[in-house]
Amino acid sequence: MKKAVYPGSFDPVTYGHLDIIKRAAEIFDVLIVSVLNNKDKTPLFSVEERVKILKEATRDIPNVEVDSFSGLLINYASEKKLHIAVRGLRAITDFEYELQLAQMNRRLSNGSLDTMFLTTGLEYAYLSSSSVKEIAYFGGDISQCVPDFVAELIHEKYKPNQTG
Numbered sequence: 640m641k642k643a644v645y646p647g648s649f650d651p652v653t654y655g656h657l658d659i660i661k662r663a664a665e666i667f668d669v670l671i672v673s674v675l676n677n678k679d680k681t682p683l684f685s686v687e688e689r690v691k692i693l694k695e696a697t698r699d700i701p702n703v704e705v706d707s708f709s710g711l712l713i714n715y716a717s718e719k720k721l722h723i724a725v726r727g728l729r730a731i732t733d734f735e736y737e738l739q740l741a742q743m744n745r746r747l748s749n750g751s752l753d754t755m756f757l758t759t760g761l762e763y764a765y766l767s768s769s770s771v772k773e774i775a776y777f778g779g780d781i782s783q784c785v786p787d788f789v790a791e792l793i794h795e796k797y798k799p800n801q802t803g
């Protein structure tokens with residue numbers, strides 16, 4: 640059975656991520672979307688919230704599982720016996736970081752964890768979780784960036800700042 644992991648921060652998941660998830664789920668028998676629990680960052684959504692959001696957003700794709708991990712991706716992949724990480728490439732600006740990450744993961748895992756890149760659909764190439772948060776923070780329209788229920792959750796998070 641071909642399995643892969645799609646790791647990321649997903650704070651929050653965008654249509655760009657969902658495009659990669661759908662396409663990777665057609666390639667692999669099981670796709671595990673795994674949220675990084677990064678204690679150094681202060682995310683908008685907790686890991687539990689991000690997992691819940693991802694589960695809801697992928698509920699129609701039966702071979703997608705949602706999980707979370709802490710620490711190094713290679714250790715998580717080794718525990719779960721996963722040998723392919725999927726990552727999306729939006730533009731050339733992503734490439735340098737992604738190349739470094741992929742090569743580091745391959746080296747650190749002694750060749751056990753390889754990375755497969757899917758290029759993000761052009762209609763989503765401009766999207767990032769950080770820009771979505773910034774637009775929402777200033778009261779802008781994010782309906783073309785994230786599913787409606789996610790947009791509502793983001794606006795709820797920012798409501799106290801905007802009114803108070």
Ligand code: PNS
Nearest residue numbers: 646647648649675710711712713740743
């Ligand atoms: O959505 P992001 O923030 O671009 O995802 C980055 C992620 C989670 C894939 C990457 O930061 C990661 O795998 N972090 C876990 C720690 C790790 O394994 N680092 C790689 C050592 S070079």
